[in-house]
Amino acid sequence: MGYVTTNDGVDIFYKDWGPENGKVIFFHHGWPLSSDDWDTQMLFFVNKGFRVVAHDRRGHGRSSQVWNGHDMDHYADEVAAVVQHLGIQSAMHVGHSTGGGEVVRYIARHGEDKVSKAVLISAVPPLMIKTEDNPQGTPKSVFDDFQAQLAANQAQFYYDIPAGPFYGYNRPAASPSEAVIWNWWRQGMMGGAKAHYDGIVAFSQTDFTEDLKSISIPVLVIHGDDDQVVPYHDSGLLSASLVRNGTLNTYKGAPHGIPTTHADQVNADLLAFVNS
Template identity: 75%
Template sequence: MVPGFARSAQHGTTSTNGTGDTDMGYATTTDGVEIFYKDWGPRDAPVIFFHHGWPLSADDWDAQMLFFLAEGYRVVAHDRRGHGRSSQVWDGHDMDHYADDVAAVVNHLGVQGAVHVGHSTGGGEVIHYVARHGEDKVAKAVLISAVPPLMVKTNDNPDGLDKSVFDDFQSQVASNRAQFYQDVPAGPFYGYNRDGATPSEGIIRNWWRQGMMGSAKAHYDGIVAFSQTDFTEDLKNASLPVLVMHGEDDQIVPFELSGKKSAELAPNAMLKTYPGFPHGMPTTHADTINADLLAFIRD
């Protein structure tokens, strides 16, 4: 639990929007974990619920939350357990708990008919939440550069990435997380390792800041959660509209083994691809991603 934040929530000093409703606070899960959330916008407006990627936080959605708030939507984003400002518990860092934690926030806020938007690991969280808790409170789902259906190579998924790739991720988190969290955004996450790219020091530092706010244990275990969870049945059983958005130059979650397959599995899916866009395209290409999200949500 992050000192100060949880105490302020428990003592009723969370920020308000002037109507008595909280703009941020905590929802408590069934196993006692405090999940931090932001909740901006009119209480009666349509809701967009954002799910962040590994190892980041709700702050990674700044460009989307501000945009959709200005468009008249109510925007919600949470910090996954062990990430950002949520409780740094040692256990429960798996997709079942992640989905149940989302349900705790949804129930706490009473949001109905929300569009759930997930980036990377957050995309897996979205589709697993829908499968585990039903579609009655969900209008549409959006998977951006997302990990489903399955990242790791198995007998049934021969095109996946070798488990040694993710073992190396865990080794780097355990040995020098601070350096690893510098190298990832400075390189493949935003495509800054490509010829002609112009790295943004602010974006790189913001990624590092978000990562280092979270728990090393949560991030270590989360690598298994995002790489080894099989979302195939979740996708097949999703009857709601699903937008799959994926950059064709995604070096973290390659399009051919993820976005392409997800769009084929979900029965009511629409696929949008982006030539040259990197994994972190909601940040590097926010104008394009926001416009396409808005069109899908309004459709």
């Protein structure tokens, strides 16, 4: 574990586990979490001889709680800084939710020469917000309400999300895990409120359509069709069709937080893809 400082002076925390010469998988976390959200996957792959890397983006987890730069371009540049610092080559980049947008923007902005494959899990591309060109998107009022709830009572908001739609715990047949809920809350509360407030705009209003079209490496898209946070038909289904070499794995009845709720299935799919 360590830190790398970006060109604009932000200290980015990262984890780097496994053999230096191992095949690299780089994990990108969702909003408003941290690299800790990937621990299940990182332990699985490091025990299979892979080198696994994950970072806390600016304002999240243990990285600097700066007030500015909470947009996808800065997020992508932070990834590039970690990649350069660690000398990573030919990595498979795996992003969940906002982290999926970060992966797409990183590849489009910094090129494919250091990337072998990409995986988008419950990811926000191509565009979440409803616009004239994206009429099936989520109304802006929903994201405005997210910001209002965060500003009013961050601690309560960060309990309600995992206790409800994030893991599908609001569904009648669900069996909520308080440990999972509080681990989500813990990660969210580690970060900065300003970063998370601005991050809602970043993940909801960034249009990744052209980024997706530019990607030629193999891309695996994994999405649950009962995702209440990033709707399946508006995101995963479209992303898989926009990249040049995409494969879509649909998890029937699965929620947004599938790296946790469907960890064994996700790990198996990632292992098969990285070895393909």
